[in-house]
Amino acid sequence: MRTQGQLVERLKSSGVVKHADVERAMRECDRKHYVDSGIPAAYAYQDSPLPIGYHETISAPHMHATCLELLRDHLTEGARVLDVGSGSGYLAAAMGMMVGDTGKVVGIEKHPELVEKSIANVRKDHPKLLEDGVVELCAGNVLGDALDREEPFDAIHVGAAASKLPDVLVKKLAPGGRMVIPVGSQWDYQVMQCIDKDEGGQVHKHDLMYVRYVPLTEPGEVW
Ligand code: SAH
Numbered sequence: 001m002r003t004q005g006q007l008v009e010r011l012k013s014s015g016v017v018k019h020a021d022v023e024r025a026m027r028e029c030d031r032k033h034y035v036d037s038g039i040p041a042a043y044a045y046q047d048s049p050l051p052i053g054y055h056e057t058i059s060a061p062h063m064h065a066t067c068l069e070l071l072r073d074h075l076t077e078g079a080r081v082l083d084v085g086s087g088s089g090y091l092a093a094a095m096g097m098m099v100g101d102t103g104k105v106v107g108i109e110k111h112p113e114l115v116e117k118s119i120a121n122v123r124k125d126h127p128k129l130l131e132d133g134v135v136e137l138c139a140g141n142v143l144g145d146a147l148d149r150e151e152p153f154d155a156i157h158v159g160a161a162a163s164k165l166p167d168v169l170v171k172k173l174a175p176g177g178r179m180v181i182p183v184g185s186q187w188d189y190q191v192m193q194c195i196d197k198d199e200g201g202q203v204h205k206h207d208l209m210y211v212r213y214v215p216l217t218e219p220g221e222v223w
Helices: 004-013 020-028 061-074 090-099 112-125 127-131 167-171
Strands: 050-053 056-058 080-084 104-109 135-139 153-158 173-183 190-197 203-211
Touching: 004 020, 004 061, 020 061, 020 090, 050 112, 061 090, 061 153, 061 173, 080 090, 090 104, 090 112, 090 127, 090 135, 090 153, 104 112, 112 127, 112 135, 127 135, 167 173, 173 203
Parallel strands: 080 104, 080 153, 104 135, 153 173
Antiparallel strands: 050 056, 173 190, 190 203
């Protein structure tokens, strides 16, 4: 595949991309801007994870698409969204396209250098998302104090695997909100869980599929 359009067509024909809003967001965010400059352009459009530096990876496009589909009912105009482990910035930008001018996507990433890179990536692809404050990418550890001053979110995407469901993230989910998070041992496969908080604040969990993610690390923990 040589273009973002071809990549998205493939994800559509395999049934991973199902809805027009997800398709549009993924077409509009060109993966070539989010992979390392040293990687040949053609690799950007393969459906596999790629290195982005600091031993981290940009997730495979089918995982980005799967998470956008799972969260899409909550990625509506004006929604408040958290992207944990925003890495390359790809998913934060795609979610930014979905929540529109009145929405907000906060990306939190533990490597400050990656945050700088991700800001540069989004600036190449969609500078307006940053200028309008729709997408904000910050350095911090979500298991530390990074979320202390944040208001609850309507949608939370977690791009790294937690050994168990972190209370701090459940607390930051707004009533009516949804979180998708891989949970399980970092040495094994994990289960992608869908966490829905109802209007009364009750939390409902269900398991979706087996996945393999890098670990969500505690402050000071080295991966
Ligand atoms: N969705 C991103 C995934 C990046 S990989 C993308 O496709 O580009 C997961 C990221 O989570 C890594 O960059 C890692 O540094 C970050 N991470 C891991 N634990 C974290 C934590 N506790 N707080 C914030 N970021 C974390």
